[in-house]
Amino acid sequence: xxxVVEGEGTDRIEAISDGVFAIVLTLLVLQFEVPTVPPAQAxxxxxxxxLEFQSLLFSYLLSFFAVGLYWVIHxxxxxxxxxxxxxxxxxxxxxxxxxxxxxxxxELVGTYSTRLTWGLYxxxxxxxxxTMTATWWYAARRGFTTEExxxxxxxxxxxxxxxxPAVFLFSMLVSVVSxxxxxxxxxxxxxxxxxxxxxxxxxxxxx
Amino acid sequence: xxxVVEGEGTDRIEAISDGVFAIVLTLLVLQFEVPTVPPAQAxxxxxxxxLEFQSLLFSYLLSFFAVGLYWVIHxxxxxxxxxxxxxxxxxxxxxxxxxxxxxxxxELVGTYSTRLTWGLYxxxxxxxxxTMTATWWYAARRGFTTEExxxxxxxxxxxxxxxxPAVFLFSMLVSVVSxxxxxxxxxxxxxxxxxxxxxxxxxxxxx
Amino acid sequence: xxxVVEGEGTDRIEAISDGVFAIVLTLLVLQFEVPTVPPAQAxxxxxxxxLEFQSLLFSYLLSFFAVGLYWVIHxxxxxxxxxxxxxxxxxxxxxxxxxxxxxxxxELVGTYSTRLTWGLYxxxxxxxxxTMTATWWYAARRGFTTEExxxxxxxxxxxxxxxxPAVFLFSMLVSVVSxxxxxxxxxxxxxxxxxxxxxxxxxxxxx
Amino acid sequence: xxxVVEGEGTDRIEAISDGVFAIVLTLLVLQFEVPTVPPAQAxxxxxxxxLEFQSLLFSYLLSFFAVGLYWVIHxxxxxxxxxxxxxxxxxxxxxxxxxxxxxxxxELVGTYSTRLTWGLYxxxxxxxxxTMTATWWYAARRGFTTEExxxxxxxxxxxxxxxxPAVFLFSMLVSVVSxxxxxxxxxxxxxxxxxxxxxxxxxxxxx
Numbered sequence: 001x002x003x004v005v006e007g008e009g010t011d012r013i014e015a016i017s018d019g020v021f022a023i024v025l026t027l028l029v030l031q032f033e034v035p036t037v038p039p040a041q042a043x044x045x046x047x048x049x050x051l052e053f054q055s056l057l058f059s060y061l062l063s064f065f066a067v068g069l070y071w072v073i074h075x076x077x078x079x080x081x082x083x084x085x086x087x088x089x090x091x092x093x094x095x096x097x098x099x100x101x102x103x104x105x106x107e108l109v110g111t112y113s114t115r116l117t118w119g120l121y122x123x124x125x126x127x128x129x130x131t132m133t134a135t136w137w138y139a140a141r142r143g144f145t146t147e148e149x150x151x152x153x154x155x156x157x158x159x160x161x162x163x164x165p166a167v168f169l170f171s172m173l174v175s176v177v178s179x180x181x182x183x184x185x186x187x188x189x190x191x192x193x194x195x196x197x198x199x200x201x202x203x204x205x206x207x
Numbered sequence: 208x209x210x211v212v213e214g215e216g217t218d219r220i221e222a223i224s225d226g227v228f229a230i231v232l233t234l235l236v237l238q239f240e241v242p243t244v245p246p247a248q249a250x251x252x253x254x255x256x257x258l259e260f261q262s263l264l265f266s267y268l269l270s271f272f273a274v275g276l277y278w279v280i281h282x283x284x285x286x287x288x289x290x291x292x293x294x295x296x297x298x299x300x301x302x303x304x305x306x307x308x309x310x311x312x313x314e315l316v317g318t319y320s321t322r323l324t325w326g327l328y329x330x331x332x333x334x335x336x337x338t339m340t341a342t343w344w345y346a347a348r349r350g351f352t353t354e355e356x357x358x359x360x361x362x363x364x365x366x367x368x369x370x371x372p373a374v375f376l377f378s379m380l381v382s383v384v385s386x387x388x389x390x391x392x393x394x395x396x397x398x399x400x401x402x403x404x405x406x407x408x409x410x411x412x413x414x
Numbered sequence: 415x416x417x418v419v420e421g422e423g424t425d426r427i428e429a430i431s432d433g434v435f436a437i438v439l440t441l442l443v444l445q446f447e448v449p450t451v452p453p454a455q456a457x458x459x460x461x462x463x464x465l466e467f468q469s470l471l472f473s474y475l476l477s478f479f480a481v482g483l484y485w486v487i488h489x490x491x492x493x494x495x496x497x498x499x500x501x502x503x504x505x506x507x508x509x510x511x512x513x514x515x516x517x518x519x520x521e522l523v524g525t526y527s528t529r530l531t532w533g534l535y536x537x538x539x540x541x542x543x544x545t546m547t548a549t550w551w552y553a554a555r556r557g558f559t560t561e562e563x564x565x566x567x568x569x570x571x572x573x574x575x576x577x578x579p580a581v582f583l584f585s586m587l588v589s590v591v592s593x594x595x596x597x598x599x600x601x602x603x604x605x606x607x608x609x610x611x612x613x614x615x616x617x618x619x620x621x
Numbered sequence: 622x623x624x625v626v627e628g629e630g631t632d633r634i635e636a637i638s639d640g641v642f643a644i645v646l647t648l649l650v651l652q653f654e655v656p657t658v659p660p661a662q663a664x665x666x667x668x669x670x671x672l673e674f675q676s677l678l679f680s681y682l683l684s685f686f687a688v689g690l691y692w693v694i695h696x697x698x699x700x701x702x703x704x705x706x707x708x709x710x711x712x713x714x715x716x717x718x719x720x721x722x723x724x725x726x727x728e729l730v731g732t733y734s735t736r737l738t739w740g741l742y743x744x745x746x747x748x749x750x751x752t753m754t755a756t757w758w759y760a761a762r763r764g765f766t767t768e769e770x771x772x773x774x775x776x777x778x779x780x781x782x783x784x785x786p787a788v789f790l791f792s793m794l795v796s797v798v799s800x801x802x803x804x805x806x807x808x809x810x811x812x813x814x815x816x817x818x819x820x821x822x823x824x825x826x827x828x
Contacts, residue, residue: 016225018633019228020232021640022643023229024233025641025717027233029721029725034729064714065714071714089282090275090279100235103236103237104236107241112249116250116257222428223432223485227440229436230440231440237444293486296489304439308443318448324456426639433640437644441651503696507685507686511682514650518650521655526655526658527663
């Protein structure tokens with residue numbers, strides 16, 4: 001009998017995901033276009049032209065590390081998952097959709113600094129986190145993980161995945177007050193992740 | 208003796224295929240180009256400019272999920288295949304040709320809404336399904352699969368692969384009546400796939 | 415002790431090579447740019463615009479299958495190789511350089527039909543074959559293969575790798591007489607490969 | 622219990638890294654744009670247009686081989702590493718950031734020959750080497766390697782990683798005297814690497 005879609009292993013899920021991650025990380029640089037200046041004036045005009053890339057560089061670095069963060073979480077989560085069914089494949093594809101769309105809002109917000117462009121950017125990242133967490137939640141509840149995961153643990157790990165979406169949505173509120181402040185809001189993810197990891201470990205040690 | 212092309216395993220077939228799938232899924236976003244508006248008017252002019260991406264977004268999402276669907280089928284089929292010969296390699300390359308060409312008709316139909324562009328788009332997707340099914344059919348008939356597959360089963364699984372091409376060709380007929388209706392026709396693939404999976408399972412259970 | 419570069423296995427050589435192959439196969443489509451016509455006249459003007467892609471389509475298909483052919487040979491050769499040293503890594507990188515450069519001459523010859531552009535295209539493909547064969551020859555002579563390969567066999571397999579370069583160089587001569595004929599010359603590779611495989615097998619059977 | 626980020630194996634670190642390496646190697650060719658000349662004058666005007674790609678070709682080849690060199694070092698180093706923690710993942714991402722940014726300064730220096738563009742290019746490559754060495758140093762000191770590595774050996778291997786950054790920083794000094802000389806300075810990396818490998822081996826043999 002030929003199995004339909006259900007199956008052991010997640011090798012190819014990880015392969016296509018790593019492919020999409022690697023391409024997105026690398027495509028982001030394509031938004032930097034070599035400026036056009038007369039070759040004879042390159043020495044004098046290029047420096048100011050390159051300085052204009054500042055805000056693009058900011059959104060580039062932010063996207064790179066946010067995508068990197070999700071890669072770290074994705075590879076951590078899929079170390080636990082050893083089975084899959086059709087729904088898991090499609091949930092992961094939904095996640096990859098949100099990841100692969102990122103270069104567009106990244107360039108948009110790097111080119112035009114408005115509440116609208118930041119809103120699109122933050123929404124895209126929020127969807128990344130939500131679809132990633134849905135993928136994990138589904139796998140955990142269906143028992144696709146190497147060890148059985150208690151509802152409590154599944155919740156805790158889902159919470160980690162929802163930290164970043166919450167911060168990005170919060171940054172949209174911040175942008176109403178100050179757009180500049182909104183740009184720096186995602187840095188909150190770093191201490192929140194560190195705090196989560198410590199909290200998770202201490203909870204595990206108690207058991 | 209050095210074997211010529213025949214061989215165990217399909218690791219590298221899967222690797223190059225996952226690579227092509229991942230790149231196509233990610234390249235699709237490149238058709239969204241950041242609009243050019245005067246920075247000072249970004250707030251007022253950008254919203255309407257972004258709304259114009261509507262039809263591009265539609266063809267983008269349709270392509271993403273259709274490619275995703277084929278990835279799901281490809282990885283399911285290659286879980287069954289454990290040998291290969293030169294012809295299988297070339298059939299798979301033919302399939303990858305049709306997959307890797309998709310970004311062009313996707314952008315075309317997203318930019319110009321005509322019967323011709325939809326026809327090219329639907330034809331490309333039909334070819335994707337036909338070459339994929341040919342690959343599977345060849346592998347099944349040559350006995351490259353993990354378990355021997357009866358002609359009956361090989362037919363059933365080939366039928367699944369031909370569902371999408373049939374729907375896309377049907378959508379070309381629909382486009383003669385109404386182009387808008389044609390755009391939504393591919394959604395028929397979803398219930399047809401679900402129906403097929405149920406039917407396949409009940410047939411297996413009878414044995 | 416930490417080994418320097420020499421090592422077992424060729425997993426990552428194959429991984430980076432499959433990556434480059436997959437990207438080149440997929441990037442080739444980027445040379446098709448959606449033509450710009452007034453939306454209202456899309457119905458009437460698009461067909462003739464799309465017909466102009468004819469020669470680009472030709473060079474696209476030729477490149478796709480030539481790259482595909484080299485992927486088939488590459489994966490066949492690396493099934494035999496199980497060790498590597500630094501020189502093998504660099505020879506393979508030299509091969510990847512020639513593969514990854516292909517999209518440029520492909521678009522060039524697809525845009526301008528001249529003896530010069532065909533010469534560049536054919537030279538690039540000749541270098542692909544030469545560097546691939548050098549990689550194989552080095553691995554075989556250094557004893558990196560799974561089974562010891564006789565000088566005779568190593569020569570035979572090198573000959574296969576040199577078929578395509580010879581045909582491409584020959585096509586440059588043909589282009590002096592007729593450019594159109596030169597475009598079709600690479601098709602000679604197909605019967606030559608088939609002939610080689612048969613010849614190789616009959617030679618093996620004699621032993 | 623679900624492990625948080627720490628874990629056995631470096632498969633996916635290598636997968637995403639090979640992906641980024643492969644894409645950067647292949648994206649570099651995108652800076653060559655087919656020149657626009659009237660089709661009728663292609664024969665006469667194309668040769669001179671193509672000759673203008675000379676300096677772009679130089680920076681292309683330099684980047685290709687420098688990235689290739691780092692891939693060789695990366696795959697050598699990760700053959701030794703068998704565990705990872707969160708910090709190693711982020712150090713490797715930092716390294717991938719510097720690798721994936723390369724296409725921009727490569728095109729920049731290939732288009733405009735100034736001390737500034739060379740400075741940016743050399744700085745980028747210096748950062749590649751520094752982040753790669755930091756990744757290795759961290760893994761070695763944390764005991765993530767297959768065999769325990771003495772502080773002495775860890776230093777020696779770190780020195781290798783720092784050769785290229787040192788040469789690139791030196792080339793920035795050279796560019797003050799002569800920009801042309803600076804372009805050729807990176808070739809110093811080749812004899813320095815060869816010398817290092819010999820020295821490393823003789824030191825190992827003494828033990």
